[in-house]
Amino acid sequence: MPINPAATAAPPQILVVDDEPDMQALIRQKFRRAIRKDELRFFFAGNGVEALQVLAAEPGISMVISDINMPEMDGLTLLGQLKTLNPNIRSVIVSAYGDLDNIRQAMNRGAYDFLTKPIDFDDFQLTLEKTLAHLAEIRSALNDRDRLVSLNHELGIARQIQQDALPKDFPDKPDYQIFGSMDPARSVGGDFFDFFALPGNRVGCVVGDVSGKGVPAALFMMVCQALVRSCAEEAVTPAELLAHLNRQLLQNNPAMMFVTLFYGIFEPASGRLVYAQGGHEPAYLLRRGDQPLSLPQGPGAALGVIEGNSFCDQEIQLQPGAAVCVYTDGVTDALDEAGERFGRQRLVTTLQQQDSASAQHINRNVVARVNEHAANTAQEDDLTCLVLKRLGGAG
Numbered sequence: 413m414p415i416n417p418a419a420t421a422a423p424p425q426i427l428v429v430d431d432e433p434d435m436q437a438l439i440r441q442k443f444r445r446a447i448r449k450d451e452l453r454f455f456f457a458g459n460g461v462e463a464l465q466v467l468a469a470e471p472g473i474s475m476v477i478s479d480i481n482m483p484e485m486d487g488l489t490l491l492g493q494l495k496t497l498n499p500n501i502r503s504v505i506v507s508a509y510g511d512l513d514n515i516r517q518a519m520n521r522g523a524y525d526f527l528t529k530p531i532d533f534d535d536f537q538l539t540l541e542k543t544l545a546h547l548a549e550i551r552s553a554l555n556d557r558d559r560l561v562s563l564n565h566e567l568g569i570a571r572q573i574q575q576d577a578l579p580k581d582f583p584d585k586p587d588y589q590i591f592g593s594m595d596p597a598r599s600v601g602g603d604f605f606d607f608f609a610l611p612g613n614r615v616g617c618v619v620g621d622v623s624g625k626g627v628p629a630a631l632f633m634m635v636c637q638a639l640v641r642s643c644a645e646e647a648v649t650p651a652e653l654l655a656h657l658n659r660q661l662l663q664n665n666p667a668m669m670f671v672t673l674f675y676g677i678f679e680p681a682s683g684r685l686v687y688a689q690g691g692h693e694p695a696y697l698l699r700r701g702d703q704p705l706s707l708p709q710g711p712g713a714a715l716g717v718i719e720g721n722s723f724c725d726q727e728i729q730l731q732p733g734a735a736v737c738v739y740t741d742g743v744t745d746a747l748d749e750a751g752e753r754f755g756r757q758r759l760v761t762t763l764q765q766q767d768s769a770s771a772q773h774i775n776r777n778v779v780a781r782v783n784e785h786a787a788n789t790a791q792e793d794d795l796t797c798l799v800l801k802r803l804g805g806a807g
Contacts, residue, residue, distance in 0.1 A: 422472060424544050425453045429463040429478035429490065430506065435531075442533050460485025464493060467501075474547050475540075476503045477527070480514050488514065491521040500550070502543050506531070577634055579606060582772070583615075585803070587680040589771035590617065592798035593779060595742075601794035602629030603740045604637045608644065615678045616644050619798050621692065621740040622671045623714075632669045636661070636715075640675065650675045650688035651723040654715060658690070658723075661716035670716035674738045676800075683730040683802050688723045690715045693744065696763055697728060698735040698774070704763040706756075707736070732804025735774060737763055742793035743778065746786045754785045771799040 428439060436456045446452040455470055457463040459482040467473055476494060480487035487505055494501050505518035505526045515526050524546065525539050575594075582591045592605040602622030610616050618640050622629045639660050640653070647653035653675055661671070674695060676687030687695070687707070691714035696704040710724035730736065739759070746754040762781045766774045778797050 423451050423453050424475065424547070425455065425470060425473045426475045426477065426540070427455045427457060427463060427466055427470075427473045429457045429460065429476060429482070429487065431458045431479065431482045438531075438533070442537070459483050460487065460490035460493070463490055464497070467494075467497060471498075474501060475543055476501055477506065477540075478503060479506045480511070480518065481508075488517055488521060491518060491523060495522055502547055504539055504543060577637060578604065583607075585680065587803050588615070588678070589801045589803065590615070590799070591770075591772040591775045592619075593775055593796065595779065595795040596630075597742065597791045597794050598626055602633045603742065603794035603796035604633045605738075605796055605798040606637055606640065607798075607800075608641060610644065610677060613679070613681060615680065615800075616675070617678060617738070617798065617800055618673065618675045619692070619738040619740065619796060620671050620673045621742075621794070621796070623669050625792075628669070632671070636671050636673075640673075649725050650677055650686055651712075651725045654688050654690050654712060654723040655721070658715040658718075658721045662719055665716050668716075670714040672714045672740075676736070676738075678730075678800060680802070683732070683734075684727065685730055685736065685800075686725050686727045688712065688725050690721070690723060693739055693741055695736055695738040696760070697730075698737060698763055698766075699731065700733050700768055704737075704760050730800075730802040732802055733768070735771060735799055735801035737774060737778065738798045738800075739778070740794060740796040742791065742795040743782055743797060745793050746782045746791055746795065747789055748785050749787060749789050754782050758785065771801040774799045774801070 428435065439454060440447065443452055447454065455466050455473060457466050461484045463476065463478065478487040478490055491503060494503055502524040503522065505515065505523040506529060507514050507526060508529050518526060524543055527536060527539055578594055579592065583589065590607050594601060594603050594605060602624060603620065605619045607615055607617045620636055622633045622636060639657055643653045643656045647656055654673060672692040673690045674687065674692045676685050678685045689709050690712045694706045694709055697707055698704050707728065708726050710726050712723035713721055715721065744754055744756050744759060758781065762778055766777050775797050779795060782795060
Protein backbone atom coordinates (compact mmCIF):
# COMPACT_ATOMS: atom_id res chain seq x y z
CA MET A 413 0.00 0.00 0.00
CA PRO A 414 1.40 3.45 -0.88
CA ILE A 415 0.64 4.79 2.58
CA ASN A 416 3.22 6.85 4.42
CA PRO A 417 2.40 6.66 8.13
CA ALA A 418 4.83 9.48 8.89
CA ALA A 419 2.71 11.81 6.77
CA THR A 420 -0.48 11.17 8.75
CA ALA A 421 -1.35 11.52 12.41
CA ALA A 422 -2.38 7.83 12.53
CA PRO A 423 -2.54 4.99 10.00
CA PRO A 424 -5.86 4.67 8.17
CA GLN A 425 -8.42 2.59 10.05
CA ILE A 426 -10.81 0.48 7.96
CA LEU A 427 -13.82 -1.52 9.09
CA VAL A 428 -14.75 -4.55 6.99
CA VAL A 429 -18.32 -5.79 7.52
CA ASP A 430 -19.00 -9.25 6.06
CA ASP A 431 -20.59 -12.42 7.40
CA GLU A 432 -18.31 -14.73 5.37
CA PRO A 433 -15.69 -16.13 7.78
CA ASP A 434 -12.97 -16.37 5.10
CA MET A 435 -13.05 -12.62 4.33
CA GLN A 436 -11.08 -11.62 7.43
CA ALA A 437 -8.32 -14.16 6.76
CA LEU A 438 -8.05 -13.16 3.09
CA ILE A 439 -7.72 -9.47 3.91
CA ARG A 440 -5.13 -10.08 6.62
CA GLN A 441 -3.12 -12.17 4.15
CA LYS A 442 -3.41 -9.65 1.30
CA PHE A 443 -2.32 -6.66 3.42
CA ARG A 444 -0.06 -8.45 5.87
CA ARG A 445 2.95 -6.21 5.18
CA ALA A 446 0.99 -2.97 5.59
CA ILE A 447 -0.61 -4.36 8.76
CA ARG A 448 2.77 -5.46 10.14
CA LYS A 449 4.27 -2.00 9.46
CA ASP A 450 1.19 -0.36 11.01
CA GLU A 451 0.44 1.40 7.74
CA LEU A 452 -3.14 0.10 7.81
CA ARG A 453 -5.39 -1.02 10.64
CA PHE A 454 -8.32 -3.31 9.90
CA PHE A 455 -11.35 -4.00 12.09
CA PHE A 456 -13.98 -6.64 11.35
CA ALA A 457 -17.67 -7.18 12.00
CA GLY A 458 -20.10 -9.89 10.88
CA ASN A 459 -23.16 -7.65 10.35
CA GLY A 460 -24.45 -4.11 10.69
CA VAL A 461 -25.21 -4.38 14.41
CA GLU A 462 -21.69 -5.50 15.20
CA ALA A 463 -20.34 -2.79 12.88
CA LEU A 464 -22.06 -0.05 14.87
CA GLN A 465 -20.57 -1.48 18.07
CA VAL A 466 -17.09 -1.42 16.56
CA LEU A 467 -17.56 2.12 15.26
CA ALA A 468 -18.65 3.27 18.73
CA ALA A 469 -15.52 1.74 20.25
CA GLU A 470 -13.15 2.92 17.51
CA PRO A 471 -13.93 6.55 16.57
CA GLY A 472 -10.83 6.73 14.35
CA ILE A 473 -12.35 4.51 11.68
CA SER A 474 -12.72 6.54 8.48
CA MET A 475 -13.66 3.88 5.92
CA VAL A 476 -16.22 1.07 5.93
CA ILE A 477 -16.29 -1.78 3.40
CA SER A 478 -19.58 -3.58 3.81
CA ASP A 479 -21.39 -6.47 2.21
CA ILE A 480 -25.08 -5.84 1.42
CA ASN A 481 -26.64 -9.18 2.33
CA MET A 482 -26.02 -9.89 6.02
CA PRO A 483 -28.11 -11.12 8.97
CA GLU A 484 -29.56 -8.81 11.70
CA MET A 485 -28.72 -5.58 9.82
CA ASP A 486 -27.89 -5.52 6.12
CA GLY A 487 -25.47 -3.19 4.37
CA LEU A 488 -28.09 -0.79 3.05
CA THR A 489 -29.50 -0.21 6.52
CA LEU A 490 -25.97 0.27 7.85
CA LEU A 491 -25.36 2.94 5.22
CA GLY A 492 -28.30 4.93 6.58
CA GLN A 493 -26.92 4.62 10.12
CA LEU A 494 -23.45 5.77 9.02
CA LYS A 495 -24.79 9.07 7.68
CA THR A 496 -26.16 9.85 11.15
CA LEU A 497 -23.21 8.44 13.08
CA ASN A 498 -20.41 10.11 11.13
CA PRO A 499 -21.06 11.74 7.73
CA ASN A 500 -17.29 11.97 7.12
CA ILE A 501 -16.90 8.16 6.92
CA ARG A 502 -16.54 6.90 3.36
CA SER A 503 -18.22 3.59 2.60
CA VAL A 504 -17.63 1.03 -0.12
CA ILE A 505 -20.45 -1.46 -0.67
CA VAL A 506 -19.92 -5.11 -1.75
CA SER A 507 -22.62 -6.84 -3.80
CA ALA A 508 -23.08 -9.78 -6.10
CA TYR A 509 -22.04 -9.23 -9.69
CA GLY A 510 -24.97 -7.88 -11.69
CA ASP A 511 -27.00 -6.80 -8.62
CA LEU A 512 -27.49 -3.32 -10.08
CA ASP A 513 -30.64 -2.55 -8.08
CA ASN A 514 -28.86 -2.89 -4.71
CA ILE A 515 -25.78 -1.09 -6.00
CA ARG A 516 -27.95 1.80 -7.19
CA GLN A 517 -29.69 1.99 -3.81
CA ALA A 518 -26.33 1.93 -2.04
CA MET A 519 -24.96 4.80 -4.12
CA ASN A 520 -28.15 6.78 -3.52
CA ARG A 521 -27.68 6.27 0.22
CA GLY A 522 -24.19 7.71 0.15
CA ALA A 523 -21.82 4.88 -0.75
CA TYR A 524 -18.58 6.26 -2.19
CA ASP A 525 -17.83 3.23 -4.39
CA PHE A 526 -18.71 -0.44 -4.81
CA LEU A 527 -17.07 -3.83 -5.30
CA THR A 528 -18.59 -6.98 -6.78
CA LYS A 529 -18.36 -10.58 -5.68
CA PRO A 530 -16.42 -12.71 -6.08
CA ILE A 531 -13.84 -10.24 -4.75
CA ASP A 532 -10.92 -9.42 -7.03
CA PHE A 533 -8.31 -8.34 -4.47
CA ASP A 534 -6.38 -6.28 -7.00
CA ASP A 535 -9.58 -4.31 -7.57
CA PHE A 536 -10.11 -4.32 -3.80
CA GLN A 537 -6.68 -2.71 -3.28
CA LEU A 538 -7.20 -0.10 -5.99
CA THR A 539 -10.59 0.84 -4.51
CA LEU A 540 -9.06 1.01 -1.05
CA GLU A 541 -6.23 3.27 -2.24
CA LYS A 542 -8.62 5.53 -4.16
CA THR A 543 -10.95 5.90 -1.17
CA LEU A 544 -8.11 6.59 1.27
CA ALA A 545 -6.66 9.19 -1.13
CA HIS A 546 -10.08 10.83 -1.28
CA LEU A 547 -10.25 10.88 2.52
CA ALA A 548 -6.76 12.41 2.67
CA GLU A 549 -7.90 15.19 0.32
CA ILE A 550 -10.94 15.83 2.49
CA ARG A 551 -8.78 16.01 5.63
CA SER A 552 -6.39 18.37 3.89
CA ALA A 553 -9.27 20.59 2.77
CA LEU A 554 -10.75 20.61 6.27
CA ASN A 555 -7.35 21.46 7.75
CA ASP A 556 -6.94 24.28 5.22
CA ARG A 557 -10.39 25.54 6.12
CA ASP A 558 -9.60 25.44 9.83
CA ARG A 559 -6.32 27.26 9.26
CA LEU A 560 -8.11 29.87 7.16
CA VAL A 561 -10.75 30.37 9.86
CA SER A 562 -8.01 30.70 12.47
CA LEU A 563 -6.02 33.09 10.27
CA ASN A 564 -9.07 35.24 9.59
CA HIS A 565 -9.78 35.33 13.31
CA GLU A 566 -6.20 36.41 14.04
CA LEU A 567 -6.30 39.00 11.27
CA GLY A 568 -9.53 40.34 12.73
CA ILE A 569 -7.80 40.75 16.08
CA ALA A 570 -4.79 42.38 14.40
CA ARG A 571 -7.09 44.75 12.52
CA GLN A 572 -8.82 45.73 15.75
CA ILE A 573 -5.49 46.28 17.52
CA GLN A 574 -4.28 48.44 14.65
CA GLN A 575 -7.48 50.46 14.53
CA ASP A 576 -7.35 50.93 18.30
CA ALA A 577 -3.84 52.37 17.92
CA LEU A 578 -5.19 55.15 15.70
CA PRO A 579 -6.85 58.23 17.21
CA LYS A 580 -10.58 57.98 17.84
CA ASP A 581 -11.30 61.31 19.50
CA PHE A 582 -10.68 64.27 17.22
CA PRO A 583 -10.18 67.80 18.55
CA ASP A 584 -12.84 70.33 17.67
CA LYS A 585 -11.44 73.37 19.48
CA PRO A 586 -12.57 76.97 19.14
CA ASP A 587 -9.42 77.68 17.12
CA TYR A 588 -8.76 74.46 15.17
CA GLN A 589 -10.07 71.04 14.08
CA ILE A 590 -8.34 67.77 13.18
CA PHE A 591 -9.93 64.75 11.58
CA GLY A 592 -8.33 61.64 10.07
CA SER A 593 -9.15 58.18 8.76
CA MET A 594 -7.31 55.07 7.55
CA ASP A 595 -9.04 52.39 5.48
CA PRO A 596 -6.75 49.39 4.89
CA ALA A 597 -6.82 47.71 1.49
CA ARG A 598 -6.46 44.35 3.26
CA SER A 599 -7.34 43.12 6.74
CA VAL A 600 -4.53 45.23 8.15
CA GLY A 601 -2.63 48.10 6.59
CA GLY A 602 0.66 49.94 6.57
CA ASP A 603 -0.68 53.52 6.66
CA PHE A 604 -1.11 55.50 9.84
CA PHE A 605 -1.96 58.95 11.08
CA ASP A 606 -1.64 60.51 14.51
CA PHE A 607 -1.70 63.78 16.39
CA PHE A 608 -0.67 64.71 19.92
CA ALA A 609 -0.13 67.66 22.21
CA LEU A 610 3.32 69.24 22.43
CA PRO A 611 4.73 71.75 24.92
CA GLY A 612 3.84 75.38 24.32
CA ASN A 613 0.20 74.65 23.35
CA ARG A 614 1.35 73.16 20.06
CA VAL A 615 0.05 70.10 18.21
CA GLY A 616 2.06 67.47 16.35
CA CYS A 617 0.46 65.87 13.27
CA VAL A 618 1.83 62.92 11.31
CA VAL A 619 0.81 60.78 8.34
CA GLY A 620 2.90 57.76 7.29
CA ASP A 621 2.88 55.15 4.56
CA VAL A 622 4.91 51.99 5.19
CA SER A 623 6.32 49.92 2.34
CA GLY A 624 4.86 46.47 1.79
CA LYS A 625 1.46 44.97 2.54
CA GLY A 626 -0.33 42.90 5.12
CA VAL A 627 0.85 41.92 8.57
CA PRO A 628 4.56 42.88 8.18
CA ALA A 629 3.59 46.37 7.07
CA ALA A 630 1.07 46.65 9.91
CA LEU A 631 3.68 45.69 12.51
CA PHE A 632 6.21 48.13 11.05
CA MET A 633 3.51 50.79 10.97
CA MET A 634 2.90 50.43 14.71
CA VAL A 635 6.64 50.61 15.38
CA CYS A 636 6.89 53.81 13.32
CA GLN A 637 3.89 55.36 15.07
CA ALA A 638 5.40 54.64 18.49
CA LEU A 639 8.82 55.97 17.42
CA VAL A 640 7.28 59.21 16.12
CA ARG A 641 5.72 59.91 19.51
CA SER A 642 8.98 59.02 21.24
CA CYS A 643 11.09 61.17 18.92
CA ALA A 644 8.64 64.08 19.22
CA GLU A 645 9.65 64.42 22.87
CA GLU A 646 13.29 64.94 21.88
CA ALA A 647 13.15 66.72 18.52
CA VAL A 648 12.78 70.50 18.33
CA THR A 649 11.68 70.77 14.72
CA PRO A 650 9.93 68.41 12.26
CA ALA A 651 13.13 68.00 10.23
CA GLU A 652 14.99 66.93 13.36
CA LEU A 653 12.27 64.40 14.15
CA LEU A 654 12.50 62.86 10.67
CA ALA A 655 16.30 62.69 10.90
CA HIS A 656 16.14 61.08 14.34
CA LEU A 657 13.48 58.60 13.22
CA ASN A 658 15.52 57.75 10.12
CA ARG A 659 18.50 56.84 12.30
CA GLN A 660 16.30 54.73 14.57
CA LEU A 661 14.86 52.75 11.65
CA LEU A 662 18.28 52.13 10.10
CA GLN A 663 19.64 50.71 13.35
CA ASN A 664 17.19 47.81 13.64
CA ASN A 665 15.47 47.06 10.35
CA PRO A 666 16.60 43.66 9.01
CA ALA A 667 13.57 43.48 6.71
CA MET A 668 14.72 46.71 4.99
CA MET A 669 11.26 48.24 5.20
CA PHE A 670 10.81 51.98 4.89
CA VAL A 671 8.19 54.63 5.47
CA THR A 672 7.25 57.90 3.80
CA LEU A 673 6.26 60.54 6.32
CA PHE A 674 4.71 63.97 6.75
CA TYR A 675 5.19 65.55 10.15
CA GLY A 676 4.04 69.02 11.15
CA ILE A 677 3.91 71.14 14.29
CA PHE A 678 0.94 73.48 14.46
CA GLU A 679 0.55 76.52 16.72
CA PRO A 680 -3.20 77.16 17.01
CA ALA A 681 -2.79 80.63 18.51
CA SER A 682 -0.75 82.01 15.60
CA GLY A 683 -1.75 79.64 12.80
CA ARG A 684 1.91 78.79 12.16
CA LEU A 685 2.56 75.33 10.72
CA VAL A 686 6.11 74.02 10.43
CA TYR A 687 6.42 70.72 8.60
CA ALA A 688 8.90 68.36 6.96
CA GLN A 689 8.40 65.45 4.58
CA GLY A 690 10.32 62.30 3.81
CA GLY A 691 9.35 61.02 0.37
CA HIS A 692 5.66 61.60 1.05
CA GLU A 693 2.86 62.81 -1.20
CA PRO A 694 2.58 66.64 -1.32
CA ALA A 695 0.03 68.04 1.11
CA TYR A 696 -2.51 70.61 -0.03
CA LEU A 697 -3.35 73.99 1.46
CA LEU A 698 -7.02 74.97 1.21
CA ARG A 699 -8.02 78.64 1.36
CA ARG A 700 -11.52 79.92 0.83
CA GLY A 701 -12.08 81.01 -2.75
CA ASP A 702 -8.64 79.86 -3.97
CA GLN A 703 -7.39 76.82 -5.78
CA PRO A 704 -5.87 74.20 -3.46
CA LEU A 705 -2.13 74.81 -3.31
CA SER A 706 0.40 71.98 -3.30
CA LEU A 707 2.81 72.61 -0.44
CA PRO A 708 6.55 72.61 -1.14
CA GLN A 709 8.11 69.28 -0.19
CA GLY A 710 11.78 70.09 0.26
CA PRO A 711 14.56 67.47 0.25
CA GLY A 712 14.34 64.14 2.01
CA ALA A 713 13.74 60.58 0.86
CA ALA A 714 11.72 57.88 2.57
CA LEU A 715 12.88 56.98 6.08
CA GLY A 716 14.79 53.77 6.80
CA VAL A 717 16.68 53.72 3.48
CA ILE A 718 19.61 56.15 3.44
CA GLU A 719 22.05 57.02 6.20
CA GLY A 720 22.46 60.74 6.61
CA ASN A 721 19.13 61.41 4.90
CA SER A 722 18.62 65.18 5.21
CA PHE A 723 15.30 66.92 5.73
CA CYS A 724 14.21 70.53 5.58
CA ASP A 725 11.67 72.45 7.64
CA GLN A 726 9.02 74.31 5.67
CA GLU A 727 6.73 76.92 7.18
CA ILE A 728 3.30 78.25 6.21
CA GLN A 729 0.79 80.53 7.89
CA LEU A 730 -2.75 79.21 8.17
CA GLN A 731 -5.20 82.08 8.11
CA PRO A 732 -8.57 81.54 9.82
CA GLY A 733 -10.65 79.23 7.65
CA ALA A 734 -7.62 77.64 5.95
CA ALA A 735 -6.93 73.92 6.09
CA VAL A 736 -4.21 71.44 5.20
CA CYS A 737 -5.02 68.02 3.74
CA VAL A 738 -2.37 65.29 4.09
CA TYR A 739 -2.94 61.90 2.47
CA THR A 740 -1.20 58.74 1.26
CA ASP A 741 -0.85 57.50 -2.29
CA GLY A 742 -3.83 55.21 -1.75
CA VAL A 743 -5.88 58.33 -2.56
CA THR A 744 -4.25 59.35 -5.83
CA ASP A 745 -3.41 55.81 -6.96
CA ALA A 746 -6.93 54.41 -6.46
CA LEU A 747 -7.98 52.66 -9.67
CA ASP A 748 -11.38 52.36 -11.29
CA GLU A 749 -12.60 49.36 -13.31
CA ALA A 750 -10.80 50.66 -16.41
CA GLY A 751 -7.50 50.98 -14.53
CA GLU A 752 -7.58 54.80 -14.42
CA ARG A 753 -6.06 56.46 -11.36
CA PHE A 754 -8.00 58.88 -9.20
CA GLY A 755 -5.06 61.23 -9.61
CA ARG A 756 -4.18 64.59 -8.14
CA GLN A 757 -6.48 66.58 -10.41
CA ARG A 758 -9.57 64.82 -9.08
CA LEU A 759 -8.23 65.34 -5.56
CA VAL A 760 -7.74 69.07 -6.24
CA THR A 761 -11.27 69.36 -7.62
CA THR A 762 -12.68 67.57 -4.56
CA LEU A 763 -10.75 69.80 -2.16
CA GLN A 764 -11.76 72.96 -3.99
CA GLN A 765 -15.41 72.06 -3.58
CA GLN A 766 -14.93 71.63 0.18
CA ASP A 767 -12.74 74.63 1.01
CA SER A 768 -15.34 76.05 3.45
CA ALA A 769 -16.25 72.77 5.13
CA SER A 770 -15.17 71.35 8.48
CA ALA A 771 -12.12 69.12 8.81
CA GLN A 772 -14.35 66.08 9.18
CA HIS A 773 -16.45 67.01 6.16
CA ILE A 774 -13.37 67.54 3.99
CA ASN A 775 -11.98 64.16 5.04
CA ARG A 776 -15.26 62.33 4.49
CA ASN A 777 -15.72 63.83 1.05
CA VAL A 778 -12.21 62.93 -0.10
CA VAL A 779 -12.75 59.33 1.01
CA ALA A 780 -16.23 59.24 -0.56
CA ARG A 781 -14.98 60.56 -3.92
CA VAL A 782 -12.14 58.03 -4.00
CA ASN A 783 -14.53 55.18 -3.17
CA GLU A 784 -16.96 56.37 -5.86
CA HIS A 785 -14.12 56.35 -8.36
CA ALA A 786 -12.93 52.88 -7.32
CA ALA A 787 -16.48 51.48 -7.09
CA ASN A 788 -16.11 47.72 -6.54
CA THR A 789 -12.52 47.52 -7.79
CA ALA A 790 -10.14 45.90 -5.30
CA GLN A 791 -7.37 48.30 -4.29
CA GLU A 792 -3.71 47.62 -3.55
CA ASP A 793 -3.03 50.63 -1.30
CA ASP A 794 -4.47 51.77 2.01
CA LEU A 795 -6.55 54.94 1.95
CA THR A 796 -5.49 57.51 4.56
CA CYS A 797 -6.36 61.18 4.89
CA LEU A 798 -5.77 63.73 7.66
CA VAL A 799 -7.19 67.28 7.66
CA LEU A 800 -6.05 70.10 9.93
CA LYS A 801 -8.18 73.25 9.85
CA ARG A 802 -7.71 76.58 11.58
CA LEU A 803 -10.95 78.19 12.70
CA GLY A 804 -11.87 81.83 13.13
CA GLY A 805 -13.16 84.62 10.92
CA ALA A 806 -13.28 84.58 7.15
CA GLY A 807 -9.88 84.14 5.52
